[in-house]
Amino acid sequence: MSGKAGDAADRALDDALALANDPRAEADRSRPPATDPLVVALGLGDAQPAPARPSRPAGSRPRPHTPPPPAPLDPVAVALLHGAEESADTGPRPPARRGEADRGGNGPADRGAGPAAAPPAERRTSSRTNSRTGGTGRADRVADPEGVATGGRKPPPPAERRRDARTADVTWSEARRIARQAGRRLGARVMPLGEEALGAALAEPLTALTDLPSFDSSAMDGWAVAGSAPWLLEGGLLAGQGSPPPLRDGRAAPIATGAVLPPGAVAVLRSEHGRTEERGDGAWLWVREPRFAPRPGQEVRRRGQECGRGEELLPVGTVVTPAVLGLAAATGYDELTVTARPRVEVLVLGDELLDHGLPRNGRVRDALGPMLPSWLRALGAEVTSVRRLVDDPGALRDAITAGAADLIITTGGTAGGPVDHVHPVLAAIGAKLLVDGVAVRPGHPMLLAELPGSTHTGGRAGSRIAGRAGSPAPGGGPFLIGLPGNPLAAVSGVLTLAAPLLRTLAGRPGPAPYAAALTADVAGHPVDTRLVPVVFDDESAARPLGFAGSAMLRGLAGADGMAVIPPGGARAGQETAVLDTGMLGPAWGSGG
Ligand SMILES: Nc1nc2c(c(=O)[nH]1)N[C@H]1C(S)=C(S)[C@@H](COP(=O)(O)OP(=O)(O)OC[C@H]3O[C@@H](n4cnc5c(N)ncnc54)[C@H](O)[C@@H]3O)O[C@H]1N2
């Protein structure tokens, strides 16, 4: 792609992104937009208007994801694909380098005259280098602790900070990998069998403590029978009663569902299949019709037919759901050994934020404080606190260094604005930046850092450490994830960094990826992955939603998930991975 074509495409996308983010544009969209502004900008066809959320049809889960082959796109989109790190390798690449497309100001000389693009792996490596830190990725080398501590730090000019952030970006999938591999599974805890354990992951396999069922029993209300009809009736058997006396041949005993089958009984005749008759020599049982004559074993639940004692029922990592609680109880557990939930502190930054009432006087409501905790819980975390902090580097530093969590999540302050203190504070305390910017829209300024010194004790009310007391297996870290302040960008950060890291710390397996065909073309960013809110329609296809600007939550609030749109975009009909965002319900969901 020529520099000019690239610049024009970048401008089109930047304009489109600006439109998507422009609050004034929203006023013109009192009706759902007829088209995604990005699609308009790229001429990729009609997007769907933001619909009312249809309910997903029962059992219409989208199919497991297998990466689709690249879709043929129109010439503009194809041009945009060039230089995209995650695009299909369909031919010679132009000499674009990571981050250039987003800077906007790079001229043809820079874009067109450089060396051929490095192969993906190489480019991934180089994309992780950090120009601020001489390529080590460690922020502490250039820290200005004094400035931060005194609050007297002068931020570099915005443009300079912006360039730094872009050259440090890693691809979206690389960011997820780094986050997934940054920590280790936390130590095991023994929890009482109950709701407290919901959402935790098994740290030991669930092994049957007994045969299930643990005795032969009746599956129906009716009669236990020995031999063939007719049967002479004797005393009744109810569930919960101990060992019944043996049943002799030609005898039957009334039996309730779940009652112990008497020795000698060969089957159970359902109550609706038999009739009794009083005679002088006693009460007799007959089969109503010959076809109801019970076969041996009929309506009998045999001991051990579900599992035998010692059999593994569920592997390590299984998330404790209500069904797991039930199964564990059925086989005799009173406690479960689970991986400790990662403790998470949320720090919401921004002097402009209000926590009640209407937005006013240039201030906005905090949309993240109410949203993040339940989301994080659904990802397996124990949210220990959610705090608002003033835009002050000292306050931020104190809050971070005093934290006793496995993970601190900050919101806002990740970019290069005058009161964006996250980077400088991390540098000042010697944090190690593992991810410093991700090639994803929205959310590119997100970051992941490892903080100095582990403070994790792993304690949790109502649980005790499994194994050797006082020796919790550390999860690494503690960690800090800096989410951008724009709300949808913050959600992107949750899905990109928090979900994989929390999964590792909490000992959960990755969720099965899902794919759904798109109902409309979705334009892509030239080099960044896009996450776009989608709703599943009646055919389980993913309908892209409008109101997907970085500062907006309207699209997401009606969404079933976020479609992962590769650099360059995706065509209608193309299968695309979808990240689950419907995590507000059960606290044991796996999400993201
Ligand atoms: N010169 C540049 N400016 C910006 C860039 C850039 O690359 N160069 N990136 C933009 C992008 S993209 C994002 S995303 C934001 C990230 O900014 P911060 O993480 O520093 O966030 P803030 O500046 O604190 O806030 C941004 C925006 O979000 C609103 N906000 C913050 N917190 C909340 C909350 N809890 N609830 C609702 N809204 C919130 C805040 O008022 C701002 O409007 O930077 C861009 N700038």
Ligand code: MOO
């Ligand atoms: O594009 Mo930002 O990353 O608004 O989210």
